[in-house]
Amino acid sequence: MLLLLEQILNGLQFGFMLFLLAAGLTLVFGIMHLLNLAHGSLYMIGAYTAATVTAATGHFSLGVLAALLVTALAGMLLEAGVFRRLYQREHLDQVLATFAVIFTVNELTRILWGRAPLYLDIPPALAGTIEIIPGAPYPVYRLLIIAVGALVALGLYVLINHTRLGMLIRAGASNREMVGALGANIKLLYTLVFGLGALLAGLAGALAGPILAIEVGMGENILILTFVVVVIGGIGSVRGALLGALLVGLTDTLGRAFLPGLFALVLPPAPATAAGSSLASITIYLLMVLILVFRPQGLFPVQGQHGA
Template sequence: MILFLEQLLNGLQFGVMLFLMASGLTLVFGIMNLVNLAHGSFYMIGAFVAAAIVASSGSFVLGLLGALLATAILGIAVEMLIFRVLYKRDHLEQILATFGIILFCNEAVQVIWGKTPLFFDIPAALSGSVELLPGLNYPLFRIGVIGVGIVVAIFLYLLINRTRLGMAIRAGSSDREMIAALGVNIKLLYSLVFGLGALLAALAGVMAGPILSVESGMGESILILTFVVIVIGGIGSIKGALAGAVLVGVVDTLGRAFMPELMRMALSGGAADSMGAALSSILIYLLMAVVLIFRPRGLFNASH
């Protein structure tokens, strides 16, 4: 039971990082109708900038703030210089263009920081662990990551549902021509949304930095899971991004932890391990298929 609860918390923490990625991507996809394969690059750049600042200053807070600011500015610049040309193009051209941005960013971080993976330590205030239950000691930093995800979810809910900017964002996802005709600066709105999405991706990268290695190409693997999350949750829905991220994070983590053990009940050791590993790697895609059978547009509509 202790192992199960620990893996459940690991799945929740992984789901929170997926939510930080998916929330920005689903806003961009739902409002701008833009397929942005380069979203994972902002995750990677945020992690690299944070690692560099932490290495030079020794301050995790400075690394976090620097990464968020730099990536948000970069995201706005990329939107203004590149993506504005792509809004009226079809999705195939968007995919090809954003794939080119991925290649450029991967090569750029290798030129700037080298090919050796970078690491930065967990901040001292969040080092160590806390006893949640007798026998269950859980790392304080992972609890902090979960807390960050909760704060971001509340912030996005209030932003989307309780502010004039959120009203414009919701209207833009339904009829961008109408809100432009009503006097809303649609170009500025797109830049702000894209910058917010890049900032959230960078935040996910900074949260992952002390847990995973920071290396070129690290954004591609999490981008695949992020697309699964927004398909399950519903494209354009923040609530759906949160629900889908938690589902994917928990299912993926529990599957990798316990599927080989379950297979050993029916198969021998080697066959059980290989079958368990194979099944655990496709569980989230089976989950996506089941959700789409009953909810073809995902769990929530774009207005939620």
């Protein structure tokens, strides 16, 4: 029972991590209609920046801060230099161009930081465990990720529903011309939205630093999970991204933790472990398929969204 609770917390932590990425991806798609494969690259940039600055200054908080600044800046530069040209283009062009950006960023990262993975320690102040559930000590750092994710979700809710920027974002998501008619500076709005998405990806990367190996390719691995999240939630919906991320995080974590054990109830140990871990590696994709069978547009389909 305690194990289950612990795994649920792990699932939430993973889910909120995915949410940080999915929120940016889905905003950029919902508003600018851009399918950005290079979103994971910003996550990677965040992780590398955090690790480097933390190593140089000795302060993780400075590392995170630097990661936020650098990714937001990188995102806005990429937007102004490349992505802006892609908003009116077909998805195929967007896929290829952002694929090219991945190539470039990955290679630059290899040149700057080398091929060996970097590791970042959990800062001492956050390294302990805490018994939020009596009898089940849980790492403080992972709780922090959950808290940050929840705060970001709340912040995005307020931003989108109660601010002028949010009103423009909502208007843009449903009607591009209308934003133009409002007289808002749409170019600036797009750059800001992209910067916000990049910043959230960078935050995810910085927070992931201490719990994952920081290496080239980390962005792409998590990007595909993020796609699954966004497809499940409904492309363009931040609410959907949150729900999708938590569903995926929980399903994946619980699947990996318990499926081999469940198989062991009916199979001999060796094949049970093999079958269990094989199935666990694909549970979220099965979840996606299952949801798509019933809701081809995801859980929260965005109105007026043209698939093509």
